[in-house]
Structures are given as C-alpha cells and as structure tokens.
Amino acid sequence: MSKIAPQPGITSIDLYQGGASHVAGVENIVKLSSNENPLGPSDAAIEAYKRCAHTLHRYPSSDHLSLRKAIAEVYDLWADNIICGAGSDEIIAFLCQAFAGPGDEVIYTEHGFAMYRISALAAGATPVEVKERSRVTDVDAILAGCNEKTKLVFIANPNNPTGTMIGLAEIERLAKALPEQALLVIDGAYAEYVDGYDGGAKMVHSYENIFMTRTFSKIYGLGAMRVGWGYGPRYIIEILNRIRGPFNVSSMALAAAEAAVRDTEYVEKCRTENARLREWLSNALAEHGVVCDTSMTNFVLARFGTQDEAEACDDYLKSQGLIVRRVGGYNLPQALRISIGDESACRQVAHAVGQFKAGKR
Numbered sequence: 001m002s003k004i005a006p007q008p009g010i011t012s013i014d015l016y017q018g019g020a021s022h023v024a025g026v027e028n029i030v031k032l033s034s035n036e037n038p039l040g041p042s043d044a045a046i047e048a049y050k051r052c053a054h055t056l057h058r059y060p061s062s063d064h065l066s067l068r069k070a071i072a073e074v075y076d077l078w079a080d081n082i083i084c085g086a087g088s089d090e091i092i093a094f095l096c097q098a099f100a101g102p103g104d105e106v107i108y109t110e111h112g113f114a115m116y117r118i119s120a121l122a123a124g125a126t127p128v129e130v131k132e133r134s135r136v137t138d139v140d141a142i143l144a145g146c147n148e149k150t151k152l153v154f155i156a157n158p159n160n161p162t163g164t165m166i167g168l169a170e171i172e173r174l175a176k177a178l179p180e181q182a183l184l185v186i187d188g189a190y191a192e193y194v195d196g197y198d199g200g201a202k203m204v205h206s207y208e209n210i211f212m213t214r215t216f217s218k219i220y221g222l223g224a225m226r227v228g229w230g231y232g233p234r235y236i237i238e239i240l241n242r243i244r245g246p247f248n249v250s251s252m253a254l255a256a257a258e259a260a261v262r263d264t265e266y267v268e269k270c271r272t273e274n275a276r277l278r279e280w281l282s283n284a285l286a287e288h289g290v291v292c293d294t295s296m297t298n299f300v301l302a303r304f305g306t307q308d309e310a311e312a313c314d315d316y317l318k319s320q321g322l323i324v325r326r327v328g329g330y331n332l333p334q335a336l337r338i339s340i341g342d343e344s345a346c347r348q349v350a351h352a353v354g355q356f357k358a359g360k361r
C-alpha cells in the first residue's frame, strides 16, 4: 500500500454525475439533462468570443474589471463587491476552501445541489444535510441543524433539482437567526428566470453574513465558457480573492459573458419563452398523470408513483432519443428532472411520457 494518501474527506467524494449527452445506438438525441438554454447564447456573446481569437497569446485580465462593471451596471450593484470565477462552481469551492476546514460543518438541504457536499469534503469540512418540507427549503430545519461548528449554509433559490423557491422574507429570517460565525450563501443560478427577483443581491447590502452566487451557464447559455460570479460584503470578497488564481477566467469567457450580460433584450426573450414552454410542459405532463411542483426555473421535476416507474420511463425516453436526468442521487428516486427545451423538444418529451403512461411502449 502506498503511503501517499489524499487529505481526509477526499475519498468520500462521489464523482459528480453530469447530464448524459449520448445514447448508444440512437442518433438525433434531444438533451434535456443539464438545464442548458435551448436557444443558445446571444449572438453578441458569440461575436465577442470570436474576436478573442486574435489575442490568444495574451494573458486574460486578472481583475475582471470590465465584466464586473458590466454586471454592476446591468443589475444596479457594486462592482467592488463582485468576484468572478470559472463557473459558480469555482466560487462555491473558494467559499468552502476559505471558510470551512476540518472540524467545521457545512449545511445544505436534502435535495440541494451536489457541489455543496463535494466542495465541503474537498476542504476537509463535514457536510451536514438537513430536511426540506415537501421539496421546499425549510428555514427551521436549517436553523435546527446549526451549531457552533457551522461555518457555511448553502441554499439554492430557486433550487435544483426541485425548481421551488422560498421568499426573501424567509431568507432574511434565516440570516438573522444564524450563529454569528456562519455565512449564508444564496445560490442564484436560476434567479434570472424569476420575474422581479434579484437573487438576494440587495440583501447583501444590508447583511454582513449573506453572499450570493450567480452563473452564466443557465439563462445566458454559456455553460461551455465556465463563468460565474459571487456578490458579497467587501471583507468576504477580499478573502476569496486571496485564494483565487489570478487568471481563473479566460479572455474568451470574460468577453462572451460581458456581451451576454449587456444583451438584456435577449435574456428577456429567453425568460419569456422558457416560462411559456414550462407552463405548457407542466400541463401536458399533468394530463398524462405526471405531477410537477410549480417550477421557477428552466426545468421541471416530474414525479412518478415509484422509483421503478420513474426509471422505466427514463429508459423509454432514452430509447426515443430523449435524455432527461435521474435524480436518485438527490434523494428523489421517484422523479425525473426534465430541462425545458425548445418547443419541439417539449412536444416530443410530453408525447413520449404520454405513450409510456398509456403502456404503449
């Protein structure tokens, strides 16, 4: 046995399961497993990306000032309180690395996003999972899970894979009642899909224990570029910047994200189209006896009677070239998460679920 061993905790990490994108033997697949924007990125973002080809020999900006200013202008925030990362996953990792280590606890909810547990373990901290209430974040359960070791509390709002969210008043109640050494992280990966919701950004201005994360991977359609950002009190941003690699975001990613955030008209179009098709799909699934909670995101969580039924439906969808996501790893074995695709994809998936439920498979 080799004496070379990783830090404790690392071997408890289960590899992150990404959304599948192939089915053996099936051509023309429709990928509805990773909550990607079916309309793709804005043309302005693609153009900005292409323009970078001429300066590939140059290192990227290390302070990300231009992107931070663009985000600040568009969302009416403070550029000095923004940090950019290679996806919001990297921001989540920075938070764990900076604030949680051996002996510390990191709280997340039972159907919470997988990266919270992975990053907590990677930092040597102890992950603590608390219950939700019928697939909705439960502030009282989180508070009951807190103690003097709690350093971070992660909630995605709206959450993935449930699609549900809690109101800002509930989040404020949570922030006020947390132990004083704990930082509340509100993951706003889907915030742009919610009309009139700022992801908790403005609450960052009034509380020194609230931090928000956001991403360009979802409504902005830039998952391949790996850009996310965090918004928090200056003292937290300064700590995170100490462990951030100086060139953590590439020039292409910075340029594409800046163009994307400024193209507010395109974002509006994506939001409207998503809401329309999400309602259509939820209704169509309900007609086939498959229920979903009201989703605030770009996916629905379709619930079946049993795990066997959910898995059989998934197998049938796959055979039809439709790839959705099993969420047993999120303690939801009876459900499938279906991203809102374009109109044709939504019709195909509804039709296939209907065929499955009618026993015509």
Ligand SMILES: *Cc1c(COP(=O)(O)O)cnc(C)c1O
Pocket: 035, 086, 087, 088, 089, 090, 113, 156, 159, 160, 187, 189, 214, 215, 216, 217, 218, 223, 226, 227, 228
């Ligand atoms: C997709 C997603 C992210 C975004 O990850 P990136 O690293 O920015 O691509 C973060 N949190 C949640 C809850 C997500 O679903």
